[in-house]
Structures are given as C-alpha cells and as structure tokens.
Amino acid sequence: MHIEKKMVEWRQYLHQNPEIEFSGNLTSDFIAKKLDEFGIEVHRNIGKTGLVGVLKCGSNDRSIGLRADFDAIPVQEENVFEYRSQNAGMMHGCGHDGHTSMLLGAAYELSRSRDFDGTVYFIFQPAEEQGTGAPAMIADGLFTRWQIDSVYAMHNLPGLPLGHVETSPSSVMAAENHFKIEIKAAGGHAAMPHLGSDPIPVGAAIVTALQTIITRELSSIGEPAVLSVTNFETNGGANVIPTRVTLSGDMRCFTDEAQAKLQTTMERVIAGQCQSAGLEYCFEFSNCVLSTVNSEQEAAVAVRIAEKIVGAENVNGQCSPYCISEDFSFMQREAPSCYLLIGNGAKGHKGGVALHMPTYDFNDDLLPIGLKFWTALVKDQLASQTCFV
Ligand SMILES: [Zn+2]
Numbered sequence: 001m002h003i004e005k006k007m008v009e010w011r012q013y014l015h016q017n018p019e020i021e022f023s024g025n026l027t028s029d030f031i032a033k034k035l036d037e038f039g040i041e042v043h044r045n046i047g048k049t050g051l052v053g054v055l056k057c058g059s060n061d062r063s064i065g066l067r068a069d070f071d072a073i074p075v076q077e078e079n080v081f082e083y084r085s086q087n088a089g090m091m092h093g094c095g096h097d098g099h100t101s102m103l104l105g106a107a108y109e110l111s112r113s114r115d116f117d118g119t120v121y122f123i124f125q126p127a128e129e130q131g132t133g134a135p136a137m138i139a140d141g142l143f144t145r146w147q148i149d150s151v152y153a154m155h156n157l158p159g160l161p162l163g164h165v166e167t168s169p170s171s172v173m174a175a176e177n178h179f180k181i182e183i184k185a186a187g188g189h190a191a192m193p194h195l196g197s198d199p200i201p202v203g204a205a206i207v208t209a210l211q212t213i214i215t216r217e218l219s220s221i222g223e224p225a226v227l228s229v230t231n232f233e234t235n236g237g238a239n240v241i242p243t244r245v246t247l248s249g250d251m252r253c254f255t256d257e258a259q260a261k262l263q264t265t266m267e268r269v270i271a272g273q274c275q276s277a278g279l280e281y282c283f284e285f286s287n288c289v290l291s292t293v294n295s296e297q298e299a300a301v302a303v304r305i306a307e308k309i310v311g312a313e314n315v316n317g318q319c320s321p322y323c324i325s326e327d328f329s330f331m332q333r334e335a336p337s338c339y340l341l342i343g344n345g346a347k348g349h350k351g352g353v354a355l356h357m358p359t360y361d362f363n364d365d366l367l368p369i370g371l372k373f374w375t376a377l378v379k380d381q382l383a384s385q386t387c388f389v
C-alpha cells in the first residue's frame with residue numbers, strides 16, 4: 001500500500017462524508033475498520049463514538065497518546081470539487097478529516113515498522129467543536145483504563161505556510177467561558193420611574209464596569225484576557241420600564257488562575273452594582289473549555305521532533321497564544337502534554353482559506369508531514385531496538 005496516496009484517499013472520503021458532534025458513527029466505523037486492518041487493538045464507545053487504538057511493541061511499559069479529532073462543523077460547504085460534502089449543512093471545515101487521516105497513516109506505518117518499545121495509544125475523538133468530546137472520553141476512562149504517560153495533539157492552521165509549526169512551553173490557546181447575568185427589578189411606567197425600579201441603568205453600568213476588570217485586575221504584562229458582553233435583553237417596551245435585564249457574553253483567558261480570579265471578580269462587580277441600586281441579580285458562569293496549556297518538557301520534545309521534520313527555521317517554539325479554544329485542554333489536565341499548530345498553507349496559497357469558512361479545505365500536502373511528525377515522535381519517545389513479533 002502506498003501510504004501517501006492512501007491518506008489522500010481516506011481524507012477525501014472523510015471530507016465527502018462529514019458528521020458532526022457525537023453523531024460520527026460512519027466515521028467511527030471507518031477508523032475502527034482501518035485500525036483493525038492494520039492489526040491494531042481497537043476499543044470503541046470511549047466518549048460515545050470515540051475510539052482508542054492500542055499498539056504495543058516490546059516489553060517496556062512506557063507509553064504515548066496521540067490524539068486526532070474527527071468531527072465536522074454545521075456549515076454548508078461552498079467548494080465545488082468532486083469530494084465536496086455530500087451531507088447538507090455539514091462540512092469538514094476545520095480539517096479534522098486531515099487530522100484523522102494523518103494519524104491513521106501513522107498508525108499504519110508504526111504497525112508495519114514496529115520499531116519502538118512501549119505502547120502507542122491512537123486517540124480518535126468526536127465532538128471537539130462543542131468542547132464535549134474530550135471530557136466524554138475522559139469520563140469513559142481514557143486515562144484510568146490506560147496508563148498514558150504523555151499526550152500530544154496537532155491542529156492545522158491556514159495562514160501559516162505549509163508545514164510551519166507553532167507551539168509554546170506554556171499557553172497555546174484560551175479558556176472559553178460563557179456567562180449570563182439576570183437583573184431583577186420592579187419595572188414601572190416610563191414617565192414615572194420613581195414609583196418602581198429600573199434595571200436598565202444598572203445593566204448598562206455593569207457592561208462598562210466589567211471591562212475595567214480586564215484592565216484593573218489583571219497584569220498588563222503576561223495576563224491577557226478578553227471579556228465581551230454580546231447580548232443585552234430586556235422585557236421592556238417604549239413606555240414600559242422592564243422588570244428584567246439579561247446580559248450574556250463570553251470571556252477568554254489563558255490560565256486557570258486568571259479564570260478563577262475573573263469569575264470571582266465579575267461576581268463582586270455585579271453584586272456591587274446591583275446592591276447600589278437595591279436590585280437582585282442572578283449570575284451564571286460556565287467554563288466551556290479550559291485553557292490549552294502545554295507542559296514544558298513535552299513542548300521541548302515536540303519542537304525538537306518538528307525541527308527534524310520541517311527544519312528549525314520553520315518552527316516557532318515560543319508562539320504567542322491564540323484566542324481560539326480547544327477541548328484537548330481537558331486531556332492536558334490528565335497527563336503531560338503538547339498541542340501544536342501546523343501550517344495548512346499561507347494566505348492566498350493552497351490551504352490558506354481560514355478555518356470554518358465554507359470554502360476551507362485541508363491541504364493534502366500536509367498529510368505526509370503530519371505522518372512523519374507522529375512516527376518520529378513515537379520512535380523518539382519509545383526508542384529501542386527493533387522488536388519482533
Ligand atoms: Zn478544529
């Protein structure tokens with residue numbers, strides 16, 4: 001089998017048959033069938049449609065986990081090439097079809113060469129886009145059924161030249177938090193506000209006051225965060241003072257410490273504003289995804305391997321964090337880890353269309369680079385003499 005050609009075939013098949021969230025039964029079947037063909041032990045239903053391939057070689061008890069996501073996004077594809085999505089309203093607009101093919105390619109190569117000593121866990125994850133796939137796999141025992149010493153993940157990034165690698169020894173991506181604030185008041189007649197109580201000035205003051213948290217409570221050096229109130233809703237009318245204001249929004253930051261501090265401070269600010277007006281409030285804060293924070297040692301390993309594969313001049317091991325988010329962050333709380341971004345193609349070139357755009361496509365030229373990275377990483381971390389089975 002010519003693996004480079006096969007990976008393109010698999011990638012385009014997956015692209016044509018996208019499935020979203022946890023509904024990836026066909027995709028999951030496809031991956032399971034391939035792993036089985038390669039002689040790799042397959043464990044299914046780890047996080048619903050998620051699956052883990054286990055390849056053990058030699059006698060060493062060291063191990064490594066490699067994670068690829070396989071879900072698509074709910075977007076109508078606008079590409080016109082032959083392998084475009086056949087499922088209305090769904091497309092592989094984030095390149096998870098490519099991530100899956102690269103990892104399958106590595107699984108094939110490693111199952112043939114078997115030149116390592118230890119266990120490789122091939123982790124295929126659904127529902128990354130919702131931030132729920134990784135927690136579901138963890139809840140189903142990903143890190144308790146198996147001893148995974150370290151775990152790695154790779155995501156393509158359009159706008160970055162093909163094969164260029166970006167990672168960091170600390171934060172790579174933000175935590176995503178959503179909040180909802182409900183302010184309750186007596187309401188009243190617009191012409192006689194003094195007879196009731198008005199939640200609107202309080203809501204407006206909260207919108208402004210929340211912004212001061214970012215500039216007054218966090219260090220301007222090294223503690224970036226962004227808070228956006230994205231919705232301001234009331235039940236008032238032109239001459240009716242509302243009884244309710246609901247504010248909701250999104251807050252992103254880069255460390256667990258900043259997140260805890262921001263949550264507490266937000267509540268303090270909201271409580272203060274409401275108290276000064278004598279109004280009641282309700283504050284809901286939910287952490288959708290934790291911040292993606294690499295372990296220093298694993299990041300150094302990833303950088304060293306990437307330099308071997310694509311050349312030191314194409315690797316930035318100290319990248320600034322990106323404000324997007326990833327649920328790989330949940331796996332990072334379970335084992336030492338590294339998440340890296342790999343260029344899908346510069347803007348204006350093949351692979352340069354931004355993620356989640358209806359005309360995005362994973363660059364097939366990246367497949368062999370990803371495969372080489374995964375196999376070199378395994379052989380480095382589980383190095384030994386060739387083992388025979
Ligand atoms: Zn993605």
Ligand SMILES: [Zn+2]
Pocket residue numbers: 073093094129355356
């Ligand atoms: Zn995405």
